[in-house]
Amino acid sequence: MRPTQSDLERARRAWTYRGQVRPAFAVSPGPGQESVWDYPRPPAFVPDGRTVEVYAGDILVAHTERAIRALETGSPPAFYLPPEALDRDRLVASERRTFCEWKGEAEYFHVLGDQRRIDDALWRYRDATGAAAVIAGWFSGYPVLLRCLVDGERVRAQAGGYYGGWITDEIVGPFKGEPGTGHW
Structure with a gap:
Protein backbone atom coordinates (compact mmCIF):
# COMPACT_ATOMS: atom_id res chain seq x y z
CA MET A 1 0.00 0.00 0.00
CA ARG A 2 1.37 3.38 -1.01
CA PRO A 3 1.68 5.96 1.75
CA THR A 4 -0.69 8.91 1.81
CA GLN A 5 0.57 12.47 1.33
CA SER A 6 0.33 13.04 5.09
CA ASP A 7 2.39 9.85 5.68
CA LEU A 8 5.06 11.19 3.29
CA GLU A 9 5.10 14.59 4.97
CA ARG A 10 5.38 12.99 8.42
CA ALA A 11 8.28 10.77 7.23
CA ARG A 12 10.07 13.74 5.68
CA ARG A 13 9.71 15.83 8.86
CA ALA A 14 11.05 12.99 11.04
CA TRP A 15 14.65 13.43 9.89
CA THR A 16 16.75 15.32 12.45
CA TYR A 17 19.59 16.26 10.11
CA ARG A 18 19.21 17.80 6.66
CA GLY A 19 22.75 18.76 5.67
CA GLN A 20 22.58 22.45 6.62
CA VAL A 21 24.89 22.07 9.64
CA ARG A 22 27.45 19.31 10.18
CA PRO A 23 26.80 17.81 13.66
CA ALA A 24 29.56 17.79 16.28
CA PHE A 25 29.91 13.99 16.09
CA ALA A 26 30.66 14.05 12.34
CA VAL A 27 34.18 13.34 11.10
CA SER A 28 35.73 16.38 9.41
CA PRO A 29 36.74 15.55 5.84
CA GLY A 30 40.38 15.73 4.85
CA PRO A 31 41.70 16.82 1.45
CA GLY A 32 39.83 15.06 -1.33
CA GLN A 33 37.17 13.73 1.04
CA GLU A 34 33.44 14.40 1.48
CA SER A 35 31.41 14.31 4.67
CA VAL A 36 28.03 12.64 4.34
CA TRP A 37 26.85 15.30 6.79
CA ASP A 38 27.29 17.95 4.11
CA TYR A 39 24.90 16.11 1.76
CA PRO A 40 21.35 17.49 1.60
CA ARG A 41 18.00 16.00 2.48
CA PRO A 42 16.08 15.57 0.25
CA PRO A 43 18.96 13.97 -1.65
CA ALA A 44 20.90 15.46 -4.54
CA PHE A 45 21.59 13.43 -7.68
CA VAL A 46 25.04 14.02 -9.16
CA PRO A 47 26.51 12.52 -12.36
CA ASP A 48 29.73 10.56 -11.81
CA GLY A 49 32.03 9.62 -14.71
CA ARG A 50 34.23 7.15 -12.86
CA THR A 51 34.30 3.51 -13.91
CA VAL A 52 31.75 1.51 -11.91
CA GLU A 53 31.72 -2.29 -11.99
CA VAL A 54 29.39 -4.71 -10.23
CA TYR A 55 30.13 -8.43 -9.91
CA ALA A 56 28.09 -11.40 -8.69
CA GLY A 57 30.92 -13.70 -7.70
CA ASP A 58 33.25 -13.61 -10.71
CA ILE A 59 30.52 -12.62 -13.16
CA LEU A 60 30.46 -9.00 -14.35
CA VAL A 61 26.84 -7.87 -13.97
CA ALA A 62 27.24 -4.16 -14.71
CA HIS A 63 29.81 -1.74 -16.09
CA THR A 64 29.49 1.98 -16.76
CA GLU A 65 31.28 5.30 -16.80
CA ARG A 66 27.96 7.11 -16.54
CA ALA A 67 26.62 6.64 -13.01
CA ILE A 68 24.59 9.00 -10.85
CA ARG A 69 25.36 9.28 -7.13
CA ALA A 70 22.45 9.86 -4.75
CA LEU A 71 23.82 12.08 -1.97
CA GLU A 72 21.67 12.12 1.17
CA THR A 73 22.51 13.41 4.64
CA GLY A 74 24.20 10.84 6.86
CA SER A 75 24.40 8.11 4.24
CA PRO A 76 27.18 7.05 1.88
CA PRO A 77 26.21 7.64 -1.75
CA ALA A 78 24.23 5.03 -3.62
CA PHE A 79 25.50 4.70 -7.19
CA TYR A 80 22.73 4.33 -9.80
CA LEU A 81 23.63 2.75 -13.13
CA PRO A 82 21.78 3.17 -16.44
CA PRO A 83 19.76 0.12 -17.56
CA GLU A 84 22.03 -0.49 -20.54
CA ALA A 85 25.00 -0.94 -18.16
CA LEU A 86 23.55 -4.19 -16.78
CA ASP A 87 23.51 -7.73 -18.07
CA ARG A 88 19.72 -7.99 -17.89
CA ASP A 89 19.86 -11.77 -18.56
CA ARG A 90 21.24 -12.14 -15.02
CA LEU A 91 18.28 -10.35 -13.36
CA VAL A 92 15.14 -11.97 -12.00
CA ALA A 93 12.32 -9.75 -10.74
CA SER A 94 11.60 -10.02 -7.01
CA GLU A 95 8.31 -9.53 -5.20
CA ARG A 96 10.01 -7.19 -2.68
CA ARG A 97 8.96 -3.53 -2.68
CA THR A 98 9.93 -0.65 -0.39
CA PHE A 99 9.02 3.00 -0.37
CA CYS A 100 11.28 6.04 0.04
CA GLU A 101 9.68 9.34 0.98
CA TRP A 102 12.04 11.12 -1.45
CA LYS A 103 12.23 8.70 -4.40
CA GLY A 104 9.02 6.67 -4.44
CA HIS A 110 17.64 -11.17 -7.72
CA VAL A 111 20.97 -11.61 -9.52
CA LEU A 112 22.11 -14.88 -11.05
CA GLY A 113 25.74 -15.24 -10.04
CA GLY A 130 10.55 14.71 -7.74
CA ALA A 131 14.26 15.41 -8.14
CA ALA A 132 14.85 11.64 -8.18
CA ALA A 133 13.23 11.41 -11.63
CA VAL A 134 16.78 11.51 -13.08
CA ILE A 135 17.34 7.97 -11.73
CA ALA A 136 13.99 6.56 -12.88
CA GLY A 137 14.66 3.07 -14.20
CA TRP A 138 18.34 3.12 -13.15
CA PHE A 139 19.72 0.36 -10.91
CA SER A 140 21.71 0.33 -7.68
CA GLY A 141 22.98 -2.61 -5.69
CA TYR A 142 23.94 -3.74 -2.23
CA PRO A 143 27.74 -3.93 -1.77
CA VAL A 144 27.14 -6.38 1.08
CA LEU A 145 25.74 -8.84 -1.52
CA LEU A 146 27.68 -7.89 -4.66
CA ARG A 147 31.30 -6.91 -5.32
CA CYS A 148 31.13 -3.25 -6.35
CA LEU A 149 34.09 -1.20 -7.53
CA VAL A 150 34.52 2.51 -8.23
CA ASP A 151 37.62 3.21 -10.32
CA GLY A 152 39.02 -0.10 -9.11
CA GLU A 153 38.43 0.59 -5.40
CA ARG A 154 36.39 -2.10 -3.65
CA VAL A 155 33.30 -0.53 -2.13
CA ARG A 156 32.50 -1.24 1.53
CA ALA A 157 28.89 -1.83 2.57
CA GLN A 158 26.84 0.49 4.71
CA ALA A 159 25.82 -1.12 8.02
CA GLY A 160 22.31 -2.09 8.90
CA GLY A 161 21.19 -4.23 5.98
CA TYR A 162 18.49 -1.85 4.73
CA TYR A 163 20.46 1.04 3.27
CA GLY A 164 22.58 0.48 0.18
CA GLY A 165 25.25 3.18 0.46
CA TRP A 166 28.64 2.66 -1.16
CA ILE A 167 31.54 3.53 1.16
CA THR A 168 34.78 4.51 -0.55
CA ASP A 169 37.92 6.10 0.90
CA GLY A 180 20.54 3.98 17.20
CA THR A 181 20.87 6.00 14.00
CA GLY A 182 17.25 5.85 12.83
CA HIS A 183 16.05 9.25 11.58
CA TRP A 184 19.42 10.84 12.18
Whole structure:
Protein backbone atom coordinates (compact mmCIF):
# COMPACT_ATOMS: atom_id res chain seq x y z
CA MET A 1 0.00 0.00 0.00
CA ARG A 2 1.37 3.38 -1.01
CA PRO A 3 1.68 5.96 1.75
CA THR A 4 -0.69 8.91 1.81
CA GLN A 5 0.57 12.47 1.33
CA SER A 6 0.33 13.04 5.09
CA ASP A 7 2.39 9.85 5.68
CA LEU A 8 5.06 11.19 3.29
CA GLU A 9 5.10 14.59 4.97
CA ARG A 10 5.38 12.99 8.42
CA ALA A 11 8.28 10.77 7.23
CA ARG A 12 10.07 13.74 5.68
CA ARG A 13 9.71 15.83 8.86
CA ALA A 14 11.05 12.99 11.04
CA TRP A 15 14.65 13.43 9.89
CA THR A 16 16.75 15.32 12.45
CA TYR A 17 19.59 16.26 10.11
CA ARG A 18 19.21 17.80 6.66
CA GLY A 19 22.75 18.76 5.67
CA GLN A 20 22.58 22.45 6.62
CA VAL A 21 24.89 22.07 9.64
CA ARG A 22 27.45 19.31 10.18
CA PRO A 23 26.80 17.81 13.66
CA ALA A 24 29.56 17.79 16.28
CA PHE A 25 29.91 13.99 16.09
CA ALA A 26 30.66 14.05 12.34
CA VAL A 27 34.18 13.34 11.10
CA SER A 28 35.73 16.38 9.41
CA PRO A 29 36.74 15.55 5.84
CA GLY A 30 40.38 15.73 4.85
CA PRO A 31 41.70 16.82 1.45
CA GLY A 32 39.83 15.06 -1.33
CA GLN A 33 37.17 13.73 1.04
CA GLU A 34 33.44 14.40 1.48
CA SER A 35 31.41 14.31 4.67
CA VAL A 36 28.03 12.64 4.34
CA TRP A 37 26.85 15.30 6.79
CA ASP A 38 27.29 17.95 4.11
CA TYR A 39 24.90 16.11 1.76
CA PRO A 40 21.35 17.49 1.60
CA ARG A 41 18.00 16.00 2.48
CA PRO A 42 16.08 15.57 0.25
CA PRO A 43 18.96 13.97 -1.65
CA ALA A 44 20.90 15.46 -4.54
CA PHE A 45 21.59 13.43 -7.68
CA VAL A 46 25.04 14.02 -9.16
CA PRO A 47 26.51 12.52 -12.36
CA ASP A 48 29.73 10.56 -11.81
CA GLY A 49 32.03 9.62 -14.71
CA ARG A 50 34.23 7.15 -12.86
CA THR A 51 34.30 3.51 -13.91
CA VAL A 52 31.75 1.51 -11.91
CA GLU A 53 31.72 -2.29 -11.99
CA VAL A 54 29.39 -4.71 -10.23
CA TYR A 55 30.13 -8.43 -9.91
CA ALA A 56 28.09 -11.40 -8.69
CA GLY A 57 30.92 -13.70 -7.70
CA ASP A 58 33.25 -13.61 -10.71
CA ILE A 59 30.52 -12.62 -13.16
CA LEU A 60 30.46 -9.00 -14.35
CA VAL A 61 26.84 -7.87 -13.97
CA ALA A 62 27.24 -4.16 -14.71
CA HIS A 63 29.81 -1.74 -16.09
CA THR A 64 29.49 1.98 -16.76
CA GLU A 65 31.28 5.30 -16.80
CA ARG A 66 27.96 7.11 -16.54
CA ALA A 67 26.62 6.64 -13.01
CA ILE A 68 24.59 9.00 -10.85
CA ARG A 69 25.36 9.28 -7.13
CA ALA A 70 22.45 9.86 -4.75
CA LEU A 71 23.82 12.08 -1.97
CA GLU A 72 21.67 12.12 1.17
CA THR A 73 22.51 13.41 4.64
CA GLY A 74 24.20 10.84 6.86
CA SER A 75 24.40 8.11 4.24
CA PRO A 76 27.18 7.05 1.88
CA PRO A 77 26.21 7.64 -1.75
CA ALA A 78 24.23 5.03 -3.62
CA PHE A 79 25.50 4.70 -7.19
CA TYR A 80 22.73 4.33 -9.80
CA LEU A 81 23.63 2.75 -13.13
CA PRO A 82 21.78 3.17 -16.44
CA PRO A 83 19.76 0.12 -17.56
CA GLU A 84 22.03 -0.49 -20.54
CA ALA A 85 25.00 -0.94 -18.16
CA LEU A 86 23.55 -4.19 -16.78
CA ASP A 87 23.51 -7.73 -18.07
CA ARG A 88 19.72 -7.99 -17.89
CA ASP A 89 19.86 -11.77 -18.56
CA ARG A 90 21.24 -12.14 -15.02
CA LEU A 91 18.28 -10.35 -13.36
CA VAL A 92 15.14 -11.97 -12.00
CA ALA A 93 12.32 -9.75 -10.74
CA SER A 94 11.60 -10.02 -7.01
CA GLU A 95 8.31 -9.53 -5.20
CA ARG A 96 10.01 -7.19 -2.68
CA ARG A 97 8.96 -3.53 -2.68
CA THR A 98 9.93 -0.65 -0.39
CA PHE A 99 9.02 3.00 -0.37
CA CYS A 100 11.28 6.04 0.04
CA GLU A 101 9.68 9.34 0.98
CA TRP A 102 12.04 11.12 -1.45
CA LYS A 103 12.23 8.70 -4.40
CA GLY A 104 9.02 6.67 -4.44
CA GLU A 105 8.51 2.91 -4.72
CA ALA A 106 11.55 0.67 -5.19
CA GLU A 107 11.36 -2.68 -6.92
CA TYR A 108 14.03 -5.34 -6.37
CA PHE A 109 15.84 -7.92 -8.46
CA HIS A 110 17.64 -11.17 -7.72
CA VAL A 111 20.97 -11.61 -9.52
CA LEU A 112 22.11 -14.88 -11.05
CA GLY A 113 25.74 -15.24 -10.04
CA ASP A 114 28.29 -17.85 -10.99
CA GLN A 115 27.46 -20.10 -8.01
CA ARG A 116 23.95 -19.11 -6.88
CA ARG A 117 21.09 -16.66 -7.06
CA ILE A 118 21.65 -13.57 -4.89
CA ASP A 119 18.27 -12.47 -3.60
CA ASP A 120 17.19 -8.82 -3.67
CA ALA A 121 20.68 -7.64 -4.62
CA LEU A 122 19.62 -4.78 -6.94
CA TRP A 123 16.84 -2.24 -6.86
CA ARG A 124 15.46 0.58 -8.95
CA TYR A 125 12.82 3.27 -8.78
CA ARG A 126 10.98 2.66 -12.04
CA ASP A 127 8.84 5.77 -11.60
CA ALA A 128 11.03 7.88 -9.32
CA THR A 129 9.42 11.10 -8.13
CA GLY A 130 10.55 14.71 -7.74
CA ALA A 131 14.26 15.41 -8.14
CA ALA A 132 14.85 11.64 -8.18
CA ALA A 133 13.23 11.41 -11.63
CA VAL A 134 16.78 11.51 -13.08
CA ILE A 135 17.34 7.97 -11.73
CA ALA A 136 13.99 6.56 -12.88
CA GLY A 137 14.66 3.07 -14.20
CA TRP A 138 18.34 3.12 -13.15
CA PHE A 139 19.72 0.36 -10.91
CA SER A 140 21.71 0.33 -7.68
CA GLY A 141 22.98 -2.61 -5.69
CA TYR A 142 23.94 -3.74 -2.23
CA PRO A 143 27.74 -3.93 -1.77
CA VAL A 144 27.14 -6.38 1.08
CA LEU A 145 25.74 -8.84 -1.52
CA LEU A 146 27.68 -7.89 -4.66
CA ARG A 147 31.30 -6.91 -5.32
CA CYS A 148 31.13 -3.25 -6.35
CA LEU A 149 34.09 -1.20 -7.53
CA VAL A 150 34.52 2.51 -8.23
CA ASP A 151 37.62 3.21 -10.32
CA GLY A 152 39.02 -0.10 -9.11
CA GLU A 153 38.43 0.59 -5.40
CA ARG A 154 36.39 -2.10 -3.65
CA VAL A 155 33.30 -0.53 -2.13
CA ARG A 156 32.50 -1.24 1.53
CA ALA A 157 28.89 -1.83 2.57
CA GLN A 158 26.84 0.49 4.71
CA ALA A 159 25.82 -1.12 8.02
CA GLY A 160 22.31 -2.09 8.90
CA GLY A 161 21.19 -4.23 5.98
CA TYR A 162 18.49 -1.85 4.73
CA TYR A 163 20.46 1.04 3.27
CA GLY A 164 22.58 0.48 0.18
CA GLY A 165 25.25 3.18 0.46
CA TRP A 166 28.64 2.66 -1.16
CA ILE A 167 31.54 3.53 1.16
CA THR A 168 34.78 4.51 -0.55
CA ASP A 169 37.92 6.10 0.90
CA GLU A 170 36.75 9.60 -0.07
CA ILE A 171 33.64 9.40 2.14
CA VAL A 172 33.65 10.09 5.89
CA GLY A 173 30.81 9.60 8.40
CA PRO A 174 29.71 8.25 10.72
CA PHE A 175 26.99 6.67 8.58
CA LYS A 176 23.34 6.01 9.32
CA GLY A 177 22.45 2.35 9.53
CA GLU A 178 24.29 1.56 12.74
CA PRO A 179 22.11 0.80 15.82
CA GLY A 180 20.54 3.98 17.20
CA THR A 181 20.87 6.00 14.00
CA GLY A 182 17.25 5.85 12.83
CA HIS A 183 16.05 9.25 11.58
CA TRP A 184 19.42 10.84 12.18
